[in-house]
Amino acid sequence: MNYIASIGSYAIMVKEVFKKPTKWGIMKSLILKEIDELIYGSLGILIFISFFIGGVVAIQTALNITSEIIPKYLVGFATRQSIILEFAPTFCSIIMAGKVGSYITSSIGTMRVTEQIDALEVMGVNALNYLVFPKIIAMLFYPFIIAIAMYVGILGGWVAGVFGGFSTSADFVEGLQLDFNTFHVTYSFIKTLVFAFILATIPSFHGFYMKGGALEVGKAATTSFVWTSVVIIILNYILTQLLLG
Template sequence: MGKTFQRPERMRMFFKQYIKEMESLGVSSIGIVLLISFFIGAVICIQMKMNVASPWMPSFVTGYTTREIMLLEFSSSIMCLILAGKVGSSIASELGAMRVTQQIDALDIMGVNSASYLILPKIMGLVTIIPALVIFSYATGMIGAWATTLMGVITHDDLIVGFLHDFNQWFVWMGIIKSIFFAFIITSVSSFYGYTVKGGSINVGKASTNAVVSSSMLILFADIFLTKLLS
């Protein structure tokens, strides 16, 4: 950990890697984030209408609960759990493969701080881009919920009134703050498993699995503490 957070040898090379990691970890995840958020937004809306809404409740309850679920949990915690699978396994297998093919040894022999050169840009890259992914997820989830109006699940007016009802801006920030912590967990835990691989390709696979399992567990635990802390 100490080696990772040392000042990079060449800032020029660090920024090059940083931009590359933002692209490979963040930008390339936009598609999956949009796709999942759209469908989950729609499904939450349908479930709320079918199972929660009743004549005893106001008509905006479906839109309201859909928004709150998206803001409070789905777009930050559940989205990061999904990203732990995609990004975490990719980081662990990339670093693990570099370790077993001696590419990390080659960096060390050259005198490059391999931990800082390889891991720090990944952590910084995902931490930087995760708020954008969370905001995209919020927006797409809402669009998904709105799409159910086209299916006649809920009226357009009820949904929009629900979306706007008692809106608390802090919930948006809470999701973003939580996601930053989760991004740090995903990248640092996965990098640890990948960077410390010993042996051959079987161990790279194990490291990849361990990275996903451990970062998912840590996200779930951290979610409890962060939710308590920030609520």
């Protein structure tokens, strides 16, 4: 019953976010601040992880090709499919649940503890719109850094494969071009947009409705990371079944 109540509270929160909007002059600066914190601030860690994960995928694929019958371009093919279909949209989103989600929950939770949210409501400001709406808009730019993660991941696979002696550049590029389906990229971006909404709203929910003091802020951040990750994994399964099944 607690789960059902939480889902109901979450739906009500999302509905309230879009009511009684804050003045555009104020909202614009809030959105730009969130883009800097949530998107630009996450670019470095995603590039770093994507590059090395792409390299690991290429190396593991090459090491498992033990038969002369299996073509060498399979390294590039497997790297492309793994990065575009699953790693970039899903694995990166789980990483973001830890980085961005914890930041959102702790920042809003701290405002709740220090009664800043109460002050906003006393002044007649829709606190949910003021705090959560800029994060939702900022996360609409999330597909851009996922596109960069795709490129860097494939680049990492190429570097590891070619300079590690596991594949030639020509074979790797041939694998990248083999049976390329543009809908796979579309599918990844659809998932990314759904995950972006989850990354902005579930951590906000846990931060906004938390109770207690400073200790509970940390607990709320941990809980939001767990539930954000669980929802992303479940939605990943559902969207894959709907779009590719």
